[in-house]
Amino acid sequence: MLRGVFPPLPTPFTEDALDEGVLRETVASLMESRLSGLLVLGTNGESFLIEPAEADRIVRIARDAMPAGRPLLAGTGCDATRATIAACQRAADHGATHALVRPPTSYTRFMTQDVLMAHYDRVADASPIPVLLYNQPAVFGAEIAASTVAILARHDNIVGIKDSSGNIAHVNDVLARVAAEFSVLTGVAGIMYQALLSGTRGSIVAVANVVPNLCVELYEFVMTGELHKALALQRALAPLANAVTMQHGVAGLKAAMTLAGYSGTIPRLPLEPVASEVEEELRGMLRHLELFTGWTL
Template sequence: MLRGVYPPLPTPFTDDDLDEGLLRDTVAALMRSRLAGLLVLGTNGESFLIEPAEADRVVRVTRDAMPEGRRLLAGTGCDSTRATLEACRRAADNGADYALVRPPTSYTRFMTQDVLTAHYEHIADESPIPVLLYNQPQVFGAELAAPTVALLARHENVAGLKDSSGNVAHVNDVLARVPDGFSVLTGVAGIMYAALLSGTSGSIVALANVVPNLCVELYDSVMKGELHRALALQRAVAPLARAVTITHGVAGLKAAMTIAGYPSSTPRLPLQPATPKVEEELLGLLRHLEAFTGWTLVGRDGQPDGPAEAQ
């Protein structure tokens, strides 16, 4: 079962080209933290803008830079079933442990629950690595309904679901229907606390690229029953979590990582870098979190966040 916190790693570019050296440095820096693993080629990894050969390099370099025992998840979703299966095979060949498969984003009017079920069953039948479903209707258009997830969860090669809908009611509906051992992970940092209390096994959240150990601390606090601490952390991180996802997107996430001292870069065109005004806002949010936690969060030069006296 997938447990713990995983960041959806942004893909580093220099002059609009994949920067393998920067990717390796970013992975090494994040893996000094208590994260359970990494996701590459997700929506925060700009997967829509990455060519298949580049995707192979991202998976291969990331796997090589990760310590043994940490899980590597790779986004492999494409609009056709055929292309998705090919991406799953390539991800497996390059070292991924799980394939995160988004729904098709074309012909969304025809992406009924029956069509989605057939699509995912075909992929699960032939993928050499376990498949994770991905629900984010506000981005992909099609929604994976709870009964559909429950049906797919019966497949021996469907291991779990990343739900980035932000809808706790939907998460609860899924959890009520799926078998024990099926991993449900929230993709929205702003509801980590509520989702974990509902029974999710972990989180795949952009915020974990910026303050990885703080996200793990929130997760651990819930697991240990320290709910007052967990709720306080949830409320404290919510503004920054929103800023690096909904408000400013990939550009804001990459800028926040740079401010926090992690290797990062600007987005790939046509996405534009964060403005100085956005950078100032992000710095203020990180300083606010520093004041709340007493942890060092700004300018750590690749060192994981933690108590100031430990830096």
């Protein structure tokens, strides 16, 4: 069962291509922490800007750079059902342990709950590796209703959901309807503490690429019942978490990783790197968090 903190890895690029060296190195560095595993090819991985052959390389390289026991999740959702199935098969071939499947993002007016259900059923039937649902209506358009999750959760090959709605009432509703072994993970770093106290099993959050240990500590504080520490850490992480998602997106995340000692690299066009003021702002946030690092270690 998936538990703990997983970073959704950004994809390192040179001007023209995948930066395989940096990818290998970043995965290895991140895995020195107590992170539970890794997600590649999520939206933070610029999956929408990546070609299939690149995707295969990314999965392969990440798998090779990771400790054998840790789960490697790969984003495999496409708009067409058949393309999604093909992506699951290729991710499995290259070493992914789980497929994170976003809903189709086109023709969203026609993505009724019945259509989504049929789509996920077909994908889960065909995928060689277990499937995670992915709910983020603000980005993907279609919402996977709690009642739909409840039904899909009974499929043998659907083992969890990444919920990035940011809506705790919705998370409560999902948790009230699924079995305890179905892994509900939050995708919003700003509510990790509350989500864990609601019964989620962990998180897949961008900021875990930047300050992995702080995210793991927040998780552990909740597990050990040290709620005041967890809440203080939650509040402290919020500005950086927000900066590397809502505010500055992948470009902000990559800049923050570079400032934190990784090689963030540049985003792929049409995405542009952040301005230098944003870097300054991010640097300030990281400095502020060092106080916490001291305190929590």
